[in-house]
Amino acid sequence: MLTIPLNVKSKHPLYEQIYLHIKKEIQSGALPVQTKLPSTRGLANHLQVSRNTIEQAYAQLISEGYIESKQKSGYYICQINGLAEYHQTKLTAKQLKAEKRKVYSYDFSPFSVDLTHFPYHTWRQLSKNCLTQDENLFLLGHNQGDDRLRHAISDYLHQSRGVRCTEEQLIIGAGVDYLLQLISILIPRNQLIAMENPSYMRAYRIFKGLGYQTAAIDLDNMGISMEKLYQSNASIAYVTPSHQYPIGIVMPIKRRMELLQWACEEENRYIIEDDHDSEFRYTGKPIPSLQGIAPQDKVIYIGTFSRAIAPAIRVGYMVLPTPLLAQYQSEYSYYSCTVSRIDQAIITNFIQEGYFERHLNRMRKLYKTKHDTLMQALGIFKDNMEICGENAGLYVVVKFKTNVTEDLIIEEAKKNGIRLYGLLEHYIQKPTDNTPTFLIGFANLSEFELQKGIHELYELFKQKNWFHL
Incomplete structure (x- = not known):
C-alpha cells in the first residue's frame, strides 16, 4: 500500500498532493512499469480521505498518460519512452555568489x-490610456507597423535628421538586430558586405551568421576609406556616418558624397546607414543623415529608440529605398510586425503629444x-x-x-x-x-x-x- 504524506494545511488540495507524489514516484522509477496501484477505495481507506479525492488524483494521472485503467483489473503504471525528469537542485552559497553579476564601483x-530621469509617470499614464481607450490594440495590425507610429516616426526623422521618406517606406521591428535580418531577405547571399573596421560587432556577427561574406574596411580621418572600399569589390556598405561606432568620427560632407557616388555607380550597390545615437550631439548643429542628401534611392536607413528612450524599448525602424520596398511588399508582405501594438501605441502617443521631444531635450x-x-x-x-x-x-x-x-x-x-x-x-x-x-x-x-x-x-x-x- 502506498504511504503518502499529506498536509491538510497546505495550499495544495489533497488530490493534488496525492497526484504529485505518485507522479514523482513514477518519474524516479520507484514505481516500475505495469506496477498495479491500490484501488481507489483501498487507498482512500489507507490515507483516511474520501474516495472522490483518490479518483481525482488518478484521473489526472490518466489524462497525463502516467497510468492506465484496465477494465475489471485496476490501475497500472504506463510505459513512458524518453521521459524527461526535472531535478531542482539547490545552489550552494558559493555557486549563488558566482551566479551573481559582478558589481563594480x-x-x-x-x-x-x-534611467533615473526616465519619465516613468508619463509612461505609466500613456500605458493606462492605451489599454483603456482602444480595444482594437489586441487585434493584429499592419505588417509593417501601425500607420500612426510610422507617420509619427517619418515626421520626427524628417524634422530631426533630414530623412526623406513616406510612412509607407518605414518598417517597424523589434530592434536593429531583427531589421538587419529582414534586410537579408532582400540582399542576395552572394553580395559582399563592407564594414567599417573597427565596427559594430553585433551587426558583423549577424551578417556572418546569415551567411554573408564581409570585408573589413579600415578608417581614415574622414571615416570609411574609399580607396579600400573600391578595392574590396563590395556591393553593400554598412556605415555609421553621424557618429562612427566605436571611434566616434563624424563623416564630413566630402566623404558622404564620395560614398553616395560609389553607391550610384552600380545598380545593385546600397548603403546601410545605422544612425545609432544621432540624438546626442554636444557642439554645433545636428549632422543630417546620409539618406537625406542621397541623390538616388541608395540608402537603407535604420535607427532605434534604445538610446533615446530606454534599452528595453525594443523598437527599431527602417526606411527602405523604393526598389527594395517594392520587392519587400511583393514577395515578403507575409512577415508580421514583431512589436506589440500596445507598445507601438504608447510610443506613438509619447512622440505625438510632445513627451519625446521634452525627454530628449532634458537628456x-x-x-x-x-x-x-x-x-x-x-x-x-x-x-x-x-x-x-x-x-x-x-x-x-x-x-x-x-x-x-x-x-x-x-x-x-x-x-x-x-x-x-x-x-x-x-x-x-x-x-x-x-x-x-x-x-x-x-x-x-x-x-x-x-x-x-x-x-x-x-x-x-x-x-x-x-x-x-
Missing part, C-alpha cells in the same frame, strides 16, 4: 543610459553636463592620453600613452572596482597599432562617480607606473 559602460542637457564633467576629470592624465570622438554620443574614446597592454589595464582595473571597455574587441581585423584604447561611457554614472572613478583610475596608473616615460 565605477562601470564606464558605453552601452548604458541614465541632452543632462548628458552634456556629464560629458563635460568626464572631460574635465580626464584632464588629470595631461599628456599621457589622447581623446577622440568627444562631441557626440554617450562615451568618449581615450588612448593612453603607455607600454602596457589593453587587457592588462582592464584586468587590473577590475581588481580595483573599475570596469573598462577596450577598443580591440570591436575590430574585425586586429590593428597594428596596439596603443591601449578605451570607450569611456558616462551615461549611467553621476557627476561625482565620474570624477571619483577617473581619479581612482589615475591612481592605479600611478601606482603601477604605467605612464609612458
